[in-house]
Amino acid sequence: MTWSEAQSYCRQHYTDLATVSSEEDVAKWVFVEEGKTWSEAQSYCRQSYTDLASIRNLAENEEIRGLISNSSWIGLFRDGWKWSDGREAEFRMWASGQPDNSGSNEHCVVMSTSGVWSDFPCSRRLPFICYNGSSRWIFVEEGKTWSEAQSHCRQNYTDLASVRNLAANEEIRGLISNSSWIGLFRDTWKWSDGSTMSFSKWYYNQPEGGDEHCVVSLRGKWHDYLCSRRFYFVCYSAQSYCRQHYTDLATVSSEEDVVKLNDVVGSHPSWIGLYYDINSWRWSLQNKSYYGEGEAEFRMWASGQPDNYYSDEYCVVMTTEGQWGGHLCSHTHPFICYNGENKTTCEFIQNNNNNNINHNFCHTFFS
Ligand SMILES: [Ca+2]
Numbered sequence: 001m002t003w004s005e006a007q008s009y010c011r012q013h014y015t016d017l018a019t020v021s022s023e024e025d026v027a028k029w030v031f032v033e034e035g036k037t038w039s040e041a042q043s044y045c046r047q048s049y050t051d052l053a054s055i056r057n058l059a060e061n062e063e064i065r066g067l068i069s070n071s072s073w074i075g076l077f078r079d080g081w082k083w084s085d086g087r088e089a090e091f092r093m094w095a096s097g098q099p100d101n102s103g104s105n106e107h108c109v110v111m112s113t114s115g116v117w118s119d120f121p122c123s124r125r126l127p128f129i130c131y132n133g134s135s136r137w138i139f140v141e142e143g144k145t146w147s148e149a150q151s152h153c154r155q156n157y158t159d160l161a162s163v164r165n166l167a168a169n170e171e172i173r174g175l176i177s178n179s180s181w182i183g184l185f186r187d188t189w190k191w192s193d194g195s196t197m198s199f200s201k202w203y204y205n206q207p208e209g210g211d212e213h214c215v216v217s218l219r220g221k222w223h224d225y226l227c228s229r230r231f232y233f234v235c236y237s238a239q240s241y242c243r244q245h246y247t248d249l250a251t252v253s254s255e256e257d258v259v260k261l262n263d264v265v266g267s268h269p270s271w272i273g274l275y276y277d278i279n280s281w282r283w284s285l286q287n288k289s290y291y292g293e294g295e296a297e298f299r300m301w302a303s304g305q306p307d308n309y310y311s312d313e314y315c316v317v318m319t320t321e322g323q324w325g326g327h328l329c330s331h332t333h334p335f336i337c338y339n340g341e342n343k344t345t346c347e348f349i350q351n352n353n354n355n356n357i358n359h360n361f362c363h364t365f366f367s
């Protein structure tokens, strides 16, 4: 929504509070009965709601189980990188713009002849580099899928190459005549909203891995699947949740608030209540009694902000690092509402751990 639409939504709840008969009237989860690939489903949820569903505890898993009739995508997918030999190495040599996980289908890594890396579909047949404890690198010119290459290296040598530093990268670069597999692959589960997996409910023998990098829920149990398969899916709607529980756009008055709100917004830049009015920045929530000393003046601008880059950047979003930036008020973003009913506690949209969706925290100035 635009900033003023978001403001209206947040405020509306306050005046309409007496007529809302049940909080269950507004859905937090939205079950979409349209077959889509995982990334199509993700785009749909991000456009129409907030994101694909993240499931943080057993209660949420049960809610979604009760909602869906068939296998349905949830927001879980494989991201983050590991080396085939299981050892840790932070060195990366990504080409510009990589990794981009194009088509949500690029889970293995190739080195090009110029020495830079890209993520690439594991099913492509490419030459590859094995590692052997004694003679170091072996370039195998035969085209194989990443998994076939891994098996070949493990049978005949030690493993696919782990490239741990620039010197090793240069040695391998000098050896290859085509883009070649190295040992890096995606193997960490993440939620679509950017949060890590802290709760899981896998079906027996799942996840199987290989090329299966996206997750469906069926009868409350999770299965990894090819991301290109089409399933119904479950979106998460922060707007609905906001409307249920909040009275105004969020006011941010301390660094502690920033941390908490950052947990809420995940990977989504979101409107907060700050806006530019005549000649100063003010909060949407203007009742002075809500603010302790100095709290209404707290700011957390990102470096160089507000820069009014497009002119008329009179509304404020909080980005993923908790920093603020001025935006055109007509842009559409998710938003964070604030519950002004309780002096010390308020509910946030979602939290980043597996305790409870209704994460409470003390906000020092609310009544
Ligand atoms: Ca790529």
Ligand SMILES: [Ca+2]
Binding pocket: 206, 207, 208, 209, 212, 223, 224, 225
């Ligand atoms: Ca599977």
